[in-house]
Amino acid sequence: MPPTDNQGSFLNRISIRRNQVVYENEVEDLEQFQKHVADRLSELFNQPEDAPANDPPETPLSISWFRKLLDIFLCVEAEFKAVVIMGRDANNFTKSPLDRLIPEHLDRSLKALDICTAINHGIDLLLHWQKLAQIAVDSLQRKTIGEGHVKRAKKALNTLLSSIHIDDKENHQHTKSAAAPASSKDHTTIGNLKSLSYSFAKSWSASKQIQAMSSNLAAPRGGEPTGLVVPVYLMSSILVFVMWAMVAAIPCQERTGLGAHLQLSKQFTWAQPMIGLQDKIGEDWKKKEKKGRSGLLEETQMLEKLAKSLVEFAEGFKFPVEVEKAEEVAAQVAEMGEICRSMEEGLAALQMQVTELFHRIVRSRAEALDVLDQVNKIATPVPY
Template sequence: MPATPDHHHYQNPLHQSSFASLGRSILSIGRDQVHAMEGNFNDQDQELESFQKQVAERFHDLASAGPDDLLSIAWIRRLLDVFLCCQEEFRAILFNCKGAVGRPPLDRMIVDFFERCVKALDICNAVRDGIGQIRQWQKHMEIVGCALDANRQRTLGEGQFRRAKKALTDLAIGMLDERDASSVLAQRNRSFSRNNTGRDQRHVGHFRSLSWSVSRSWSAARQLHAIGNNLVAPRNNEIAATNGLAVSVFTMNSVLLFVMWALVAAIPCQDRGLQAHLSIPRHFPWAAPILSLHERIVEESKKRDRKNSIGLLKEIHQIERCARRLTELADSVQFPLTEERELDVKQGVQELEQVCDVMKEGLDPLERQVREVFHRIVRSRTEGLDSLGKPNYSE
């Protein structure tokens, strides 16, 4: 009988070639998957590093502003542009890391960030109210300018100065907190020799009702405190568990807090307060410029002529200075005007008109930017909560 082949040891060369080929293909697929995963991680790392770098560069640019530019309408608009750019890049990071945002501890961090965003929406509303309030001041200033403009009037007599005094009184009332208005009204009335305290008291309440859409109990200071509450840098284990995404969340939280704080510092808001503490470790590349700006704004608020200001916006300070100068002129004027006094009035009106021109050009774009910040936050929050499978409740 012919010998039968040993089936346990015999291998067909064709089968041997096929198995070898299959083995190589499996190893090749495995290597490709590893390389793809490494590529994804590298792409994510680059995206996160780029975000940190971009935030740092933008705030370094803001921090380079000189004392004449800081807190001006133009500077606040640049600040809002920076926020919108940072927010859009952060939104892209969350979109590109959808798989990670739903896992702990990142899911909790994202939800906390969106809850802070709700508080920021209230501040945006209050800031828009404040911009509307500045517009009211602008109208009073324009009346003053028309009344005392020597180029428009044949002569500057008592009638023109009475009209200017009335507008300056309304401006003074508008630029006071409601709690301070009553005490100052008596001084203004005595100064202008008008016995109309009752009418002006009604004016205070009426002005406030037109200006503020937030409730009387709402507080910008408390809202800022709520945004900054429990905002701490991520620990090393949280950074590792989230592949670095926790750092981006903390960065965006810090940007949100600083921008809202700067808006409240600059624009009239109900119950303003600048006590918000920024707890930012200095090893973050964007920490130095933000902390520098924070310190400069706080120092500005401590200046003697800014302590009781309703807002630190540069143009508000210019309004206060112009109004004070023209009020002093109006209170001391005697008729007929001397050439020297008429020149003083003309210079005061020119300065006032320059401020009005800046506000005419800047307030509308500023308000549109605040509105855009509001809508962009809402859209990002809605998308983020949807990706987490969370209900989108607003507070």
């Protein structure tokens, strides 16, 4: 998704005002930055009910919803650099508490890179599920359904459901108990899950990674100076929130207790919609965490529900199929086909955004490290 017009006009104002080098305008820039973030997040939280038919609102936790969330994050990240990093005297970052907050933010960014990698692997698994569902659709989307078609669909759907219900921690860590009794079909499923974690140690945990990112994320205290402190806290908060939300929705290695890892301050306007979204996602996670689900993504939930119903049909299949039952199955197959099309198109685009996010974080860290390098040179006395 390209940057929005709002972002472009905002960055233009930042550039003009930075050239004017007027303190009052810098304060206004920081306030406008916070307001813009609040407005974008509010749009995501309070979606309009009267959206045009050709541009319907995104269902929360759907692929299109996450694409919008990542678009917002990428825009906010660009604006953050404009108001906090670009053209600013490096001496600003030698003062407390920025001399602590900036390195902490860079450490969170480094951990976010691992999460982006895990999310990309998770999207690969979702695409595998989509292919299995498409096999069932192709088999059952016929005028006359025969026993061979039903068997092929049932095999694909059972593999899909096995993969969805396999416990994340047990299989990502490749425990002996999971692999020992597995049939050839289960070995295939476990092999697909293994692909998610091949670049991580067995002990790596998405949940612990989020916890580490948020453990020292504290809102500015009343006695602390204002200025750049709040924007740095804002950027860290939205970074942690986006990573947390993606881990909750998309299959990742080890997510036990994920719902309890995020604490956001209520004192800022931009934090209110994030807290609302966090509450909703957290409630959904706690409801489904004990059921072995592989994420809260809307399309995954719908695919699982339809797959269960079609497996029940396949297990009780008798030829010829009654007219009423045939119509019911045809409707379910059509719905699954639509989800498959949505996943195939949307997941490819989402994966590109996650990759863009990864590279953006790498570049931004490098730019910030250059600034800190200037700070270190300033702080180092010149030998005579």
